[in-house]
Amino acid sequence: MHEVTGFSFASAAAGIKAGGDDCALIVSTTPAQCAGVFTRNKVIAAPLVVTRPRIAAGRCQAVLINSGNANACTGARGEEDARACAAAVARQLEIDEQLVAVASTGVIGVPLPAALLQAAVPALCGSLDDGGAAAVASAIMTTDSFNKVVSRQVVGTGGSYRLCAIAKGAGMIHPNMATMLAFVMTDAAVDDTLLQPLLKRAVDNSFNSITVDGDTSTNDMVLLLANAQAGNEVICPGSAAADEFAAAVEELLLELAKMIVRDGEGATKLVQIKVCGAVDDVQAKQAARSVATSNLVKTAFFGEDANWGRIIAAIGYADAVVVDPERIDIFFDDVQVVRDGLSTGAQLEEQAGAVLKRPEFCVRVDLHQGNGESSYYTSDLTYDYVKINADYRT
Amino acid sequence: MHEVTGFSFASAAAGIKAGGDDCALIVSTTPAQCAGVFTRNKVIAAPLVVTRPRIAAGRCQAVLINSGNANACTGARGEEDARACAAAVARQLEIDEQLVAVASTGVIGVPLPAALLQAAVPALCGSLDDGGAAAVASAIMTTDSFNKVVSRQVVGTGGSYRLCAIAKGAGMIHPNMATMLAFVMTDAAVDDTLLQPLLKRAVDNSFNSITVDGDTSTNDMVLLLANAQAGNEVICPGSAAADEFAAAVEELLLELAKMIVRDGEGATKLVQIKVCGAVDDVQAKQAARSVATSNLVKTAFFGEDANWGRIIAAIGYADAVVVDPERIDIFFDDVQVVRDGLSTGAQLEEQAGAVLKRPEFCVRVDLHQGNGESSYYTSDLTYDYVKINADYRT
Structure with missing residues (x-):
């Protein structure tokens, strides 16, 4: 884990849900x-209604997150x-409350136990720790079976900087980013105009290209915070450094996105659906989505049935x-099961069956209509998916 | 069961699939x-490629159907x-092969064992029976757990006539009509221009308003045959008799559609998702569909969780x-769980929980935006759905 200069993290048990930490705080020194x-x-x-204009204003210093209640x-x-919860953080940290973002995940339609969350704020602010990112990732889990945090150091032309990204999400995962929270922290110095389009593109190529169950939640949020503490040259749009930075963000988000699918409720497999040879990338994505979301x-x-039909x-x-x-044409990893719309025969289908036993594999569909290409990541649909979601609230 | 004058039915075991009848024939005397x-x-x-132009030509005398292979x-x-299979029927019945429709359902991508099917044709033609509709419904089942056949006698202003309708389908059920075959036979005399638009509308309001798993198959087909043997006055477009006839067809198809959802793979519940107060009917249907297809x-x-979130x-x-x-606003049958986007409280939610224990109930969503209204019928998603579809081919 690379620590990102000037960011610190804390988590606590506010008592919103039974057992374990259920709230977390991310703070930048500036x-x-x-x-x-x-x-x-x-x-x-509600947290999106409050947070969206604050992020649009361009500066953020703290993010308060809770699980157990959406x-x-x-x-x-x-x-x-x-x-009120954001204000409690602002008071404790002695910063402007407009600099505090809030995010929530959990059950819909039940009032937030705000008093519990506010009561936890002093403990959160008092235990901030530069190395606490993993604890934050754990505190914001709902049906997740493991925490999701990744980090990277980029040594570029204009100096070096670090990124750390945290996500939660296992069910209700689908474009666009269902019940998915993600936070990217970097100490890079960047031009103000760079971040928003860069984040949008990175999300489209990661969180918006995965599906677990086809549902889009009311609470999805991805935030990117850059505090310019690394001492690198300011990264400007159109530069090679900007490409490096964008690639790093996108790689981190794609890594998290795959972790989410791998952790898909009840999932036992991570499958890449890659469509190539489409008229354009948009059609490729649409076709990949259709396969990836088919029950x-x-x-x-x-x-583990190579059912290409x-x-x-x-x-x-x-x-x-x-x-x-x-x-x-259709391939399971390197095994071609369909050529020109027809079966390639029982022997290759048997080989494909072996591919399906792998925990991760790729289904590649070539439409032979053009150069459009896109991928979607999906999971298998299992008994446990049904069990988890039939029992979730009760 | 009302017998429809001039129609006879047969089923047989061609050996396409193991155990039981797997092919059937429907024949009109004219x-x-x-x-x-x-x-x-x-x-x-392939059967659709062959059958579509024949139906478009306006006359049909026999329908050969097989299960076990799509x-x-x-x-x-x-x-x-x-x-070739259609030709075998034509030869045996001594009719023009353009009057023979073919339909198939079963596994995709495996060549049809046409020789087996052709060999069964003499037995089929030799055992035609006016009362054999239910046996046809049984022979064309795949993962269906019960056969689906309904009938009706209409006593109208211009005389009486009868209708009988058969369907198969349990999985891959979704608009538009996934792995769904249906055949409507009537002895009514009707104007030539009446049938196609009438059938299209009836399908939209029945088979295209149900979902089991969101998949649309390669083989869906609904045929309507009218042989004018009832002696009623010819039913002309725009007449009261045409409205009666259209209502009868639509009711039969909706009855079959609900049977298909009730028989949805692994389903234990039939749920009507009714959206009212939408801007228009199209938006109502789109909203109902979104709820009905959510895993x-x-x-x-x-x-059995009244999870209105x-x-x-x-x-x-x-x-x-x-x-x-x-x-x-959201209701489970008569119990309102959401008013103005907010919970109506724990007591009503508990009452709603009792509604969910019913084998059939209605979720009504009122958007308060206009007069648009539409319904979708869906099933629950169960362990058995996963089991059936994970094991289907193997």
Whole structure:
């Protein structure tokens, strides 16, 4: 784990949910530049209503996060609660409350126990630790089975800097970023105009290209904070340094995204659905999405059945994708099971069956219509998915 | 069961799949007027390629159906096989082979054992029985757990006539009509221009308003045959008799559609998702579809959890639907759990929990945006769904 200069972390048990830490705080020593991407769901949780304009204003110094309660569908009271909790952090840290972001995840429609969360703020502020990122990642888990944190040091032309990224999410995972929270901290110095478009693109290529169950939540949020403590030359748009920085952010987010799919509720496999040869990248993504979200395909993965008929059917019903069924090729890793829309025979299908026993593999579909290419990451659909989601609230 | 004058039915075991009948024949004594609705999947199975132009030509006298093999993704050979089987029926019945439709359901990508099917044709033609509709319904089942056949007598102003409708389908059920075959036979005399638009509308309001798993198959087909043997006055478009006839067809198809959802793979519940107060009917249907296809909603139904948070989230991410989260009302049957986007409290939620224990119930969502209204029928997502679909081919 690389520590990111000027960021510190804390977690605590506020008593919002039974057992273990359920709130966390991320603090920068100075107000950081920031960017955010938020859920596209029209039902927007209170913490997003409060946080979005603060991030849009361009500076953020602290992020308060809780699990166990989404503070969604909680009306005016929910927004007051979110503001009050942010204000408690601001008071304790002696900073402007507009510099405090809040994020929540958990059950929808139940008022946030704001008093419990506020009561935990002094403990959070009192235990801030430069090496506490993993503890934050643990505190914000809901149905996650492991915490998700990654870090990187970039040694570039204009100096070196570090990034650390934390995410939570296991179910309700789908574009766009369902019940998914992620926070990227970096000590890089960057130009103000760089962050927002860069984060948007990185999210599209990572969190918006994964699916566990096709649901989009009310609470999704990805924040990027850059506090310029590393002493590197300021990274400007269009420079080689900007490309390096964008690549680092995107790699970190894709790593987290794959961790989320691997941790998909009940999932036993991580499958890349790669569509190439589409008319363009948009059609490739649409086709990959259609395969990645098919329950029949996902149960076949669980059954370790190289059932390419379900894959080709999902390609065929993908909206607005140009397809010539007689030119479709399908591979499981390196094993070709379909050539020109027809089976390559029982022997290759048997070999493909062996590929499906792997915990990770790639289904590649070549449409032979152009140069469009895109990937989606998905999990298998298992008994445990049903069990987890049938039992979640009770 | 009402027998439909001039139609007879047969089923047989061709040996395409192990155990039980796997092929069936429907024959009219005279060439019947006909209409057809076919899958919108771009990967189209061979029997549809062969049958579609024949139905478009306006007359059909026999329908040969097999289960156990979809004859999809089988290339030129698949089409030859489909034509050859139809030709065998035509020869045996001494009718024009253009009057023979073929339909298949089962595994994709495996050549149709056409010789077996052709060998069964004499037995099929030799055992035609006016009362054999239920046996046909049984022979065309795949993962269905019960056969699906309904009938009705209409006594109208211009005389009486009868209708009988058969369907198969349990999984891969989704708009548009995934792995779903249905055949409607009537002895009514109807104007030639009446049938196709009438069937299209009836399918939209029935088979295209149900979902089990969100997949659309390569083989879906609904055929309507009318042989004018009842002696009623010819039913003309725009007449009261046409409305009666359309209502009868639509009711039969909706009955079959609900049977399909009730028989959804592993399903234990039939749930109507009714959205009202939408800007228009199209938006209502889009919103209902979003709820009906949510895996999180469907697992909550299985868990008998009145988890309206998942329902409101699914409403919120429905594409192109105007929603004001603070005006949404949600009911489970008569129990209101959400008013103006907020919980109505624990007591009503507990009452809603009792509704969810019912084998059939209605989730009603009122958006308060206009008069648009539409329904979708869905099932719960269960362990058995996963089991059936993980094991289906193996």
